[in-house]
Amino acid sequence: MALLLSFSPAVLGIAVVAVLLIFLLFRKPKLPPGVKRLPGPKxxxxxxxxxxxxxxxxWLQFYAWTKQYGPICQVQLGPDTCVLVASPKVAEDLLVKRAAKYSGRVHFPAIWGDCATDGHYLPLMTNCADQKRIKNFTRKLTSSLPRAHLSKVASEQTKIFVLKLLEDPLNFGTLLERCCGGISSTIAWDRTSPEVAKATVSTSLGLLEVISPEAIQNKLPFLEKIPLWVPDFLQPWRVKEIGRVTRERDFWFGQRAQARARIEEEKGEYSWTRESLKDGTLEEEEKAYTVGMMTLIASVLESSPIQGLVVALCMFPExxxxxxxxxxxxxxxxxxxAEDIQKLPVVRALIREIFRWRSPVPFGVPHMLTEDDIYEGYHIAKGSVVFALECAMSRDEALYPDAENFRPERWLDPLYPTYKEPLTHHPQLKNNSSFGWGKRQCLGLDYSEIVHVTIVATMLWSCNIQKKVDEKTGLEIELPWMDYSPFVIVKPNPTPLDIKPRDERRIKLLSSV
Known part of the structure; x- marks a missing residue:
């Protein structure tokens, strides 16, 4: 008591308030009768x-927690209650059958504005009327895309990619991203260029950075509340983010304006911009952001698994x-x-296995619970962030024997539980949980299949991918098994390997068309 009295009233008051805040923020709420808390680390x-x-x-720690505590468990990460799901059945029960409750999205403090409601990034929008409008608009655009046109564009950009790849194999990741960015920007605005493809990738990487756990505002969300009148030099993260969104807006709106001008002159081919002008459900700004967001998703996200497959093909030459x-x-x-897809089950198995073995979204895209729920006697609180963990579900030994290894035969051999017939149809990217669950499933699965098969089959047709030889030792440089970026959408870090032409005649064919 004497010690307490020795402090000034102001210090005591601050201490009392701090203790009270900690108590209110981190106390465990009382559970409804007859339910229990999900298991998890304390x-x-x-x-x-x-x-x-x-x-x-x-994500490997998330996976370890599910192995320790079960296929659905709970972990507290700062103020966030995170529910980890490692079972396809549980994910189906919650994210599909109870989608009305589980289709919310989290707020990312690092993004300027409220990405959950402002309509700029459809995949990050929470379940609301505006999200449904923009989603329906996006569905119309993806369904209107002629398969033959996408096939033509994908082939043209893939030819350019392979020729550059043979000149600069060490930069295969960047070249793949620009190839996919070139495809998506052509479809969006009816034409592209190396500069437009590069800018498309840059917008993608910029958004990935601010939705990653590494962004300082996401680590310290109170930074978002700093008043605008605080000098810029005291908040460089805000300056950087305002610069990012300004460049992104200028790029997307500039490309849209150029595409509209060509359309008014009756020039150009099919484009998402041309199709968007026929729709009256969205404002012009919403259309520009939606088309831009589609190019963003279809660049880095499309290229990420192919980058992983390049490394896998080098590691598994058979x-x-x-x-x-x-x-x-x-x-x-x-x-x-693209017309060859049904005849290429091995190519499709390679693609499907890389999605399983090195998922581009190992965390899954987080859902937010919008009201309290009870599942099999467990209470799940409103506001919980729910992760359908791809890194866990893709390692279920019952469904994927020898899950830690790259085994494309699991999609081609009747001895495996994943085998399905006919092989003209299976394996396929559709119904792959890497593309999301329930109402939040990706709308571009047909687009993805054509792009992935075109790029992968053309690389196999034209190139040999092999380990690089160390000039000093004369020995092959071993490749890392799991050297991946830390973003929400992961990809291999730069990896030393060598890529050579299989047949010079085929390379000349690519060059001449």
Whole structure:
């Protein structure tokens, strides 16, 4: 008592308020009768289990928690209650059958504005009337895209990509991103250029940075509340983000204006911009952002699994050979086309297996629960962030024997539980949980299949991917098994490998068309 009295009233008051705030923020709410809390790590006051997360590959810790506590468990990460789902059945029960409750989205403090409601980024919007309008508009655009036109654009950009890849194999990741950015920007605005493709990728990477756990505002969300009158030099993160959204807006609106001018002159081919002018359900700004967002998704997200497959084909040359043999048999001396998809089950198995083995979204895209729920006797609180963990579900040994290894045969051999017939149809990207669950499933699955198969089949048809030889030692440089970026959408970090032409005649064919 004497010690307490020795402090000034102001200090005591601050201490009391601090203790009260901690109590109110981190106390466990009383549960309704007859239910229990989800199992999970206890964590520590205020931080929860944040100290247990590694600097890299934190999704593996999420996976470890599900192995320890079960297919649905709960972890506290600072003020956020996170529900981790490692079972396809549980994900189906919650995110599909109870989609009305589980289709919310989280707020990212690092993004300027409220991404959950402002309509700029459809995948980040919470479930609301505006989200439904923009989603319906997006569905119309994706369904209007002629398959033949997408196939033509994908082939043209893939030719450019392969020729650059043979000149600069160490930058295969950047080249793949620009290839996919070139495809999506052509479809969006009816034409592209190396500069437009590069800018499309830049907008993608910029958004990935601010939705990643590494962004300082996401780590310290109170920074978002700093008043605007505070000098810029005291909040460089805000200056950087305002610059990002300004460049993004100028780019998307500038491309839309140029596309509209060509349309008014009756120039250009099919484009999402041309189709958008026929729709009256969205304002002009909403249309510009929606088309821009579609180019963004279709650049880095499309390229990420193919980047992983390039590394896998180098690590597993026997599967590279099987893919090459299939493409040679089907295509001969002509470049692969989208029309070949049904005849290329090995190529599709390679793509489907890389989605499983190295998912581009190992966390899954987080959903937010919009009202309290009870599942199998467990209470799940409103505001909980729900992760359908791809990194866990894709390693279910019952469905994926030898899950830690790259085994494309699991999609081609009747001895495996994942095998389905006919092989003219299976395996496929559709119904792949990497593309989301329930009402939040990606709308571009047909687009993705054509782009992925065109790029992968053409690489197999034209290139040999092999380990790079160290000039000093003469030995092959071993490749890392799990050297991936820390973003929400992950991709291999720059990896030393070598890519050579399989047949000079085929390279000349790509150059001459």
């Amino acid at each position: 964590g520590i006051p205020i931080l929860g289990s944040v100290p247990d997360l590694p600097a890299k590959h934190s 599967w590279q050979k099987r893919g090459q043999e299939e493409v040679d048999l089907v295509c001969g001396d002509r470049m692969p086309m």
